[in-house]
Amino acid sequence: MTATTATTTATLTDRVAALIAEHFGLPEEELRSGVTFDELEIDSLVLVELGLILRKDMGIVLLEGELKPSHTLETAVEVIASKEAA
């Protein structure tokens, strides 16, 4: 990973964490603790809602099921970053 990519990913992680915290009322430190969405009781419907927020705020179009309850913030950001790069 280049320094630029690392910075971009960190920025994206910050943005996604902030969006989840703002819309679903979850503390960012819990999101960043490496646990899965499922463990944070973020269910698949919330992930659908998150996908719609990402679409509006960042222009990122995710397909049904691309964000999974088994993801952590980190793995979800990888999926989102791949869409952003595409």
Added chain:
Amino acid sequence: MSRAAVLCGLGAWVPPTVVDNDQLARDLDTSDEWIRTRTGIARRRIAGPGLATSDLAAEAGRRALESARRTAAGAGAPGPQVDLVVLATSTPDQPCPATAPQVAHRLGLGTVAAFDVAAVCTGFIYALATAASMVVAGCARSALVIGADTFSTILDPADRTTRAIFGDGAGAVVLRAGEDTEPGALLAFDLHSDGAGHELITVPGGGARERSLRTDNEAVWNRYFTMQGRAVFTEAVVHMSDSVRTVLDRTGWSSAQLDRLVAHQANLRILRAVGGQLDLDDRQVVTNLDEVGNTVAASIPLALADAASDGNLRPGHRVALTGFGGGVTWGSAALTWPRLALAADAPEPEGTRLTEEAAHFTEEGAHFTERTDRTDDKENLS
């Protein structure tokens, strides 16, 4: 100034039987909390034995016609001469013929044009656009547009998701020919479909496809309603939001200038997500599904009737209507809300309870009877 269809009457009716979340939780693996947090629905109305779609449609239609007569009388104008009935439904009384002619007959409208429109939860928007276009084209002077469904008749009794979401009901509006500068004029429409998604919301069996393919040794295809919830959620939010933007562009209104969005009452979280996409606050987004659930083609006129009767929808409001449903289909309309007299203010008519009336239909065919009683409007409008 140009010719337009003008909304001039509004009515709605839901059957009296209430099923709340606790009642569903007695039969199914669900709970009041689970249903409320995922759908925003607390209770719904069920038609029950003896009531079919035409019964609900006729009562909503009667109220809309009464509203139109009272509105016209208040303005010193003659009542509308309805010569078209368009009924949006996906649960017709029988596969053939359409249900609208029977409804027109029962309302005493004579030999007017009458047909059904099948666009599931977008049905009311499609029917409204169809009727408005016919009025503008001079094919009809006034139209009764009804959305009515009895989804309780096609739900799998063991399906906790669909049984929690759907309720039965009917709503109707009357359109007359007028000018686009009048309050109530339908100013813009936007209609779409995408048949690639036809399996997202479907009753797979019971139609020509099953009859053409199924062999004698094969089990009967599923004849219950099915829905792929998460995919539908995203499609519904994206398409309704885009479609509302289109009618806002066509009317020249901004999101901030829109006073009320009356969207198909699919699910509270869908409505909130649509509001979020359009930067609307909760006050701008009309909701009544907590009391009636998702009533399919009836949901938009039912929400209009509830909002108009409780003062949430007022004359002069800039209003957008939007829906998304099976097909998949979606669409929107825009209008400035007119001053209407509602049938709920009308003196009590004479007659029987609808259930007794329905029993009468069964016994003697579609003969419209006098009423001797009815349940309270406010209560039924919930």
